[in-house]
Structures are given as C-alpha cells and as structure tokens.
Amino acid sequence: MGRVLAVIIWVLTFLSVLLFVSKKWWFPAAISEHAPALDRQFTITILVVGISFSAAQIGLGWAIWKFRDTGNPSDRAVYSHGSNRLEMIWTVITAVIFIALAVMGQSVWANLRLNDAPAGSYQVEVVAQQFQWNFHYPGNDNVFGRTDPKLIDDGALNFIGIDETDPNAKDDSVTAALAIPVNRPVELRLRSKDVIHDFWVPQLRFKQDLVPGMEIKVHFTANKVGKYELACAELCGQLHFKMKSYMLVLPEDEIQSLKALPQEQFQTRMTELLAKYSLPTY
C-alpha cells in the first residue's frame, strides 16, 4: 500500500512537472517592453516553485516508501521530538528565498505602476460598459473633449457622454477597438460607466481593473505591430465571456494619419485596419 502511494505521488509529480516544462500550452508570445522582465521573474519563480514542489513530493514519497510498520512490536519508530537546529535552518533558508523572490518581483511592478507615464505618451481614454469597450482618442489637439454622464446616450451612440459643444471635443473620436503606436509609451485612462471591468491583453502581460467612479491611469509600451485580442477579466455580468475587443499596435505613421482623421473617417479607417492585420497564430 505504502509503496503504491509513493509511486503514485512520484508519477503525479513527474507528470505535473512535465506539463510545465513541455510548454505545449504556455504564455502567448509577448509584445510589450516590460514583458521580458516579467517573464524572466516568472521563470525564476517557477524554478523555485518547481524545485520545492518536486523536492517535497519526492521526500514525501521516499518517507512513505521507506518507513513502514513491519508488524513487529519490537521494531519501533525513532523516538524524537524534533530538532531546534533543523527548525532554525529551514526557517531561515525558506525566509531568505521567499522574501528575496518577493523583493525581486517588485521591479516590474515599480517601473509600471509607481512611475507616471513618460512625457509624450500616446493617450487614450478607455470607457468600459457592460459587455462593450469604448476608446476615446483626443485627436490632433491632444486634449480630450469634456464628457459628462448626463450626456451619455447609448441609443444615439454617444456611449461616453461627449459634450459636442466643447471645442476640444471637435476632433475627438470614439471607437470600439483600441489603436496604439508601436515602440512608444501609451497612457490609458481607465474608467467604467457601470460595474467593474478589467483590461486584459495576454500578450501585453498587463491587466488593470476599470472601476466606476475612478479614473485610473496606467502606462506601458507595446513593441510589436499587430492585432491582439482584448478581453474583460473581471466578472461584469451576463455576457462577460464575450466582452471582447481588439488592440491594434500600429507603426507611428499609421497612427499619425489615423489621428488626423475626423470621427467618421476614423471609424472607417479602424475597420480597414482591423481587417488588414490578422491575429497571431496560437
């Protein structure tokens, strides 16, 4: 019985590790500047995790394999209540490893979230609503037109409540997909009209909640031209599973010409660009 259990623990451990190292299923290829550092931290962490996991399971299996009751009353277990020395050693070693991991893990976070976006970042306002994404571009003046919840009218397609009387709003555009420049910092201003949503592009290695009542500014730099799926990653109601959009990462010249277009042509051009680029293969 004990030997069977030991073998099963070892086999399950081996298969679990195999599942991770085979990488048959893994991260999609990254497209952001911070992703390599994040992926490196992930690799270091999963190495620590994998080694600790395997060592503990192999040790557990070994103890189960080796130390069985023989049925002989005079053959007793070792009488020991432990060892303070061992307790000190393994407490200190795990504390050092775990806290070192935690401290190392701060750098990606700090660069992205504790710093403001660099000057000259490309700005887009993201306004989520149940099962739909709205992206608000400031146009050539680089100033977002005024918005007001009282002006929202989904029926008239004014999804984010743009004040048409505001001169800054004249050259603004709102679309259902996100277009950003490649190799240039992007600052998103995240808002929500109704409940909490979450901006999630797996290739970006980036995720952030959009919280009603708050404007959350985040920044990142995408470094590979292409079209990527954008998903909602916070339960937002009935059709959460298909609150989908696309993120286009475009060459700077395409972004500049897109930016100069008035709202209607902006939308048409977006549709063309969405058709022009295809999704990465998985």
Next chain:
Amino acid sequence: MSETHEGVHRHPAPTGFIRKYIFSLDHKVIGIQYIILALAAVLVGMIMSLLMRLQLSWPGTNWPILETFFPTGAPGGLMTPEFYLSLVTMHGTIMVFFVLTTAPQGGFGNYFLPIQIGAEDMAFPVLNMMSFWVTFVGFIVILFAIVVEGNQSIGQWFAALGPSFVGGSGTVGPIGGWTGYAPLSALGKVAGPGQGAGMNFWVISIAIFCVGSLLGALNFITTLLNMRTKGMSLMRMPLTCWAWFTTAVLALLSFPVLLGGGILLLLDRVAGTSFFIPGGLYVSGLLSGSNPNFPLHTGGSPILWQHLFWFFGHPEVYIAILPGMGATSHILATFARKPVFGYRAMVFAIFAIGLLGFFVWGHHMFISGMSPYSAVAFSILTLSIGVPSAVKTFNWLGTLWGSRIRFTTAMLFALGFVSLFVAGGISGLILGQSSLDLAMHDTYIVTGHFHLVMGVASIFGMFAALYFWFPKMFGRFLGEGLGKFHFWITFIGVYCIFMPMHIMGIAGMPRRYSQFTEYEFLKGLHPLVVFVSVAAIITIATQFVFYFNVIWSVFKGKKAGDNPWEATTLEWNTATPPPHDNFAGILPTVYRGPYEFAVPGAPRDFIMQAEADSEVPGGNGHNGHKH
C-alpha cells in the same frame, strides 16, 4: 482522579428525541449536526461544479435533463450564460461558507475539542446550539436564494418590498461570484439578470452565517482557555486543539468585518444608500437617478467593498485549512507511530499563519485600483506567509522520517493532505507577486491554486478526520475497503482536475467565463478543458461511493473498541461512543504531551496522555514539555 470543575454548566442527559437529536446542547450531537450540514451542502456544491464542467467542455450541447429542471435557465437544454454564472456564485458560496467553514471547525472541532482537553462540554452549551441553528437558517436562506431566482412565481413573493426583491431570472441564484464585488452586486435588477432577490438573500444568508460563526468562535476560545482538565497545559494540547483555537480567533476577528460589509451592501440594495456605489453611473441605458428602477447614488467606493470582503476573505482561507492542518498533524503522528516532529515549531507556525493571515488581504487586489504602493507591502507580506507554511511541511516530513507507518484510510488522506497542500500552496509564490499578478490575476491559475490548497487539501483533512474519528463517534469503523478506493480515485482525480488549470491560467484563460468560444487565444486550450471535465466527472462519481460508505457504516460498519488506533489523546480514553458528559463523571488527569509514541522502554509503542508514570513501567515519556 475524580476531578470536577466548579462553575461548569452541567446539564443532565436529555431523554426526548427533540432535545437529544434536534435542539441538543451536547457538543457531540452539535458536531455531528454540523457534519451532516456540510455533507448536504457539499453535495449541492459538487453537483453545481459538475454542471459547470459540462458547459465549459461541451458548450452548445443540448442536455435535455437540464431543461426538465431549469426551463428558464436552460431553455432547449442549452445553458444560458447567466445560469452558468449563478452556478459559479453558488458553488463558491456554498463550498466556502457551508462546507469549508462548517465541517472542520463546527463539526470536528465541536465534537473533539472538549473531549481532547478533558472537558464535559463546551463552555456555553446553549450558545453552541444557537450557533448551529443560526448557521442552519443561513443555509436555508442560501437555498432560498436559489429558488427565488429559479422560479418565476416564488420570485414574486417579496416583490412588495421593492424592486430589488423581485427574482425569477431563471438562474440558480445571483451573479457575482462568491466575492460579490460591488457595484455589480449593489445595483439591483438594473445591472442585469441575477441581480434581483437572489442577491438580497445571498447577502442575508452570509450575514446570518457570520453571526453563527461568531457565536461558535466565542465558545471555542472560552472553552479552550478555561476548561482544560488537570495537567492539560497549553503545550500538552493536541495540535488539533491549537488549530481549532487559532481558527476561532481568526473567525472572531474577521467575521464581524464581513457582517458589517454585508449590512452596508444590503442597505445599498434596498435602502438607496451609496456605500459602494459611486455617482454618475449609467447602467443598461439608464442614468442613476433618472428612473425609479435606478435611484440616485453618489459618493460610494467599489474598492471599499473589496477591502472589507478580503479583510475577512483572506483569514477565511486559513479558517478553512488550519483545522485540516491540525487533523493531519494528529493523524500523521498516530499512524506514523512517532511523536510529532517539532511540536513547538508547529504551534508557532499555526500562530504565525494566523497572525500574518490578517496582513495579506491586499494580494487579492493588486490590480483593483488600490494604491500601487500598498501592493508592494502586501506582496512581501504574502510571500512571508509561505515561511510558516513551509515549516509545517518540513515538520510533517520530519514526523514521517524514521517512522513506522500504518496505512489506514485516514493515514492515506492525511498523507494526501501533505501532498496537496504543497502542490496547491506553492503556486502562492507566483500569485503573491504583484508583478506576476499583472498576467495571472483572475485567470485559471488562481482557480487551480485555491482549489488545490483551500478546497481539496482542506477536504482531504476532513476526510482524514472522518475516517479517523468515525469509530469513536459511531462505534463502528468507516469502511476501510471502500475508503481506500475512495482515496485512490479522489487523490489522482484532483491532481488531474486542478494541475492543468495552472497551465490554462499561464496561457491566459480568464475565470468566470461561461464559455471559451469567443477568443482565438483560448481555442487551443480546449483539449485541456475536456480533460479536466472528464477527470471531474470521474472524481465526483466516486464521492457517491463515499456517501454510501458513510451511511452503510453508521449502521453496518465493523464494530470498534475504545481505542482502535492505539492512539494517545483523551478522546481514546473514554467509551466509544463517549457518554453524554464525555468521561462518565470522572475527568481524566493528563500526565504528558499528546504524541508519546515509540517511547523507549515502554511496554507498548504508545503512552496515553492520561496514563500516570506509575502505570507505565519504564515509560518516562515526558517529552520535555513541562507545565
């Protein structure tokens, strides 16, 4: 030896059926009531998970039987998205509250804590009875939340109380996940299906549950501190008692916060307050304040709910698993025939986990919009909690080293607990890092992580406890043959279910999606999804063998003596099953630590806590724990 404690509320053994089995004051009966409640609740939660797996792996398939039971939720046998999401919500709520919080603490803790410390009952038997019955009412209310959304006519029962009390979405409860994030959970019907009456009763049920748990926690703490028998110093207590005690302290400090949060959430829903609802919301085509169905809200904070919820929610994880750790330590020592390795370190580790458990709730909220600076602190504190968890694992392995293992079913489950605790807990090193959470948050790696560690490992602790203590509770063994079958399939099954989920999460698969058909990046994961579902179906089917085994063994199981496992602690000193006052009027005196196995020179390989040195020739097993 005939010690009795002054001031203990003694109560004579009841004679009528109702006072004996229903409104009982006896902690043993109350413990069994909690276990029965958990066994009923886990059946509901498990069937819900089965339905979820059917939908995820075979979306768009007609399941005619679904339409029979849920004509609105599954018209034509096709599950609607809102029906799926209500399953998510109710599965989580029922499992976390009514299974993982009831059986380990209210069930086994209630039954065995007083006996293991040598007391005649809990300190406050009436309070104990109330804590169970309050919890039971909470369970009835959560079941009502299912039918009030599921049935059109029942959905109208409370309509007079206001629009938020209208149900009948055709779902099996509200939509919000077990975390019920505001403002989705706070807005009412305007936010879509599953936000009506079911959500009100969901909140009410949880508030009631909080009260029941608080009453229980007070009782556990008082009993343990005041009612230990002569010689039972704190450092001679079984590790189970330390775990139940720490769990009670966590419950005492965390449930009031959830209770407060729940009341505020209910007020937002029914009284037009705005604790969690900010101003200027525009939901389903309506501006806040523009319509009687959507009153004016202003000034609330959605993130406040998350802080209140997780201030409870993270300690709750330890409320679920600490008793399992205690039971595992206890059972490992018993069947390893060896003292617990590092008893003192184990006690400190339980305390450290309990204490740190209150300082890490923010790791659920790295990307919630809270200050990114606090994420740094929460991240480092979170990885620190891995240290006492690792210490416990090392000590379990130390206990097994040089042991003489007896492979009973209880021991198999305890060994399984160690394996699963490591497998599930270790990915906390990934999820606790705020940087990595940018990719991992709300994906299936989170689902895999917490199911393995908080769900399955805790349940394995409870299975181990049930196979171990069943003979004491019912005078009969819980069938070992079927028990071993149950163990093998379940152990392999849960690895097959939850390990692949980690990979799905790394590949980016989001949680709480009712189907994965809309995204290209998820399509390649379909074989894994199907594999998990098949493993889940087999594992779930095996649990019915367990249910059969329990029922059969209560009546027909092999008879057990007073100390069938040759164990050492006080519950094995008394009759099987124990009499009404536990020790037939004579409280035992304790002479030594709880795990005196393999003492050199002793006639047997175990010395019981209540055996005086004079009764044990050659056995000087004082183990250094002086009192």
